[in-house]
Amino acid sequence: MAYDTVSVHPYTTNLNGTLQEDGVYRTVTGIELCVAESIPLTLSGLNTPKTEHFEITYAEAMRRYAVEYAANRGITLPEIIMEERTRDSVGHAFFLKNNVMVPRGWTDAAVVTSTYHVPRLEEIFGFVFGDGFNITIVGAYSVLDNSNEIPEKGKKAIAEFRQTFDSIAAGDDAGIKQRLLAVHPFYQGREDLFR
Numbered sequence: 001m002a003y004d005t006v007s008v009h010p011y012t013t014n015l016n017g018t019l020q021e022d023g024v025y026r027t028v029t030g031i032e033l034c035v036a037e038s039i040p041l042t043l044s045g046l047n048t049p050k051t052e053h054f055e056i057t058y059a060e061a062m063r064r065y066a067v068e069y070a071a072n073r074g075i076t077l078p079e080i081i082m083e084e085r086t087r088d089s090v091g092h093a094f095f096l097k098n099n100v101m102v103p104r105g106w107t108d109a110a111v112v113t114s115t116y117h118v119p120r121l122e123e124i125f126g127f128v129f130g131d132g133f134n135i136t137i138v139g140a141y142s143v144l145d146n147s148n149e150i151p152e153k154g155k156k157a158i159a160e161f162r163q164t165f166d167s168i169a170a171g172d173d174a175g176i177k178q179r180l181l182a183v184h185p186f187y188q189g190r191e192d193l194f195r
Contacts, residue, residue, distance in 0.1 A: 003136070004106035006034040007096050009113035009121065010045025010058035010086055017056045019065050022114050022142050027062045029140035030112040031069060031077065040079040041066065042100055042109075044086040046193070048186060059084045085193045087186035089121055090161065093128035094176055101133070108134045115139030116150045120158050130171015 008030035011023035019027060027043075034041040043066070045058025056064075059082050070077045083100055086092040092111075101109060113121050118139045125135045144150055164183060168175040177194060180187040187193060 003033075003037055003039055003108045003110045004104070005040045005042045005081065005100065006030050006037070006110045006112060007042040007044055007083075007092070007100070008062055009089070009092055009111060009117070010062070011114070012048075012051060013054060013056075013058055013061040015054065017054060017061050017064075019061050022140075022144065023058075023062065024065065025140040025142060026112050026114060027065050028069065029138065030062075031066055031075070033110055033112065033138065034078050035075055038078055040081050041077065042081040042083055042096065044083040044092050044096060046084045046087050048087050057084045059086075087193075088184075089117075089124045090128065090165075090176070090180065090184070091187060091193075093121075093125045094173070094180065097129055097133070098173060107132060110136045110138050112138045112140055114142035115145050116142055116147070116154070120154050120161075123158060124161060127165065127170045128176060130169075132171075 008026050011020060011026055013019055013023065030041055043059040043062040047054050047057055063080055063082065066077060066080065081100055083095050085095045111121060111125060118137050121137045125137060129135050165179055168179055181191065
């Protein structure tokens with residue numbers, strides 16, 4: 001399938017702004033896909049409330065890694081699009097759709113995350129994008145792939161997602177935005193992120 005962009009799902013960074021191991025795997029997988037397809041690489045991620053004191057955003061950490069990775073291998077990267085409002089999976093889907101894809105008339109994207117995270121992102125991105133978009137969630141290797149903790153955390157997170165957006169229709173941008181601003185701890189009262 002031909003994509004309009006490859007978007008890398010954010011993963012927390014180290015205090016010094018370098019990527020943690022799973023962030024490296026996600027970023028490299030995204031680079032490989034965008035280079036193979038000659039399409040833009042979209043890097044998403046604003047720091048969460050726990051990491052707001054970090055000097056750079058998750059997206060900037062991925063950009064720096066991607067540039068260095070490509071330079072060390074003689075790879076020419078296609079365009080890099082920075083999306084620095086994302087604080088979680090729902091925000092990633094919302095801002096990728098509304099700030100990157102819709103303004104460019106794009107309908108197809110590959111979203112790279114860790115393999116263990118694929119089922120959750122498939123549900124979230126399917127809900128946020130609704131009809132008219134083709135979003136493929138691609139799993140990158142993760143050091144956590146065989147963790148017994150991950151399935152339980154994932155079940156809890158998807159249950160919270162379903163409860164938060166229970167009465168909102170899939171693809172309803174206004175409803176999703178309102179719910180993010182009203183009750184989501186990462187976006188509550190943060191109108192500035194939606195301008």
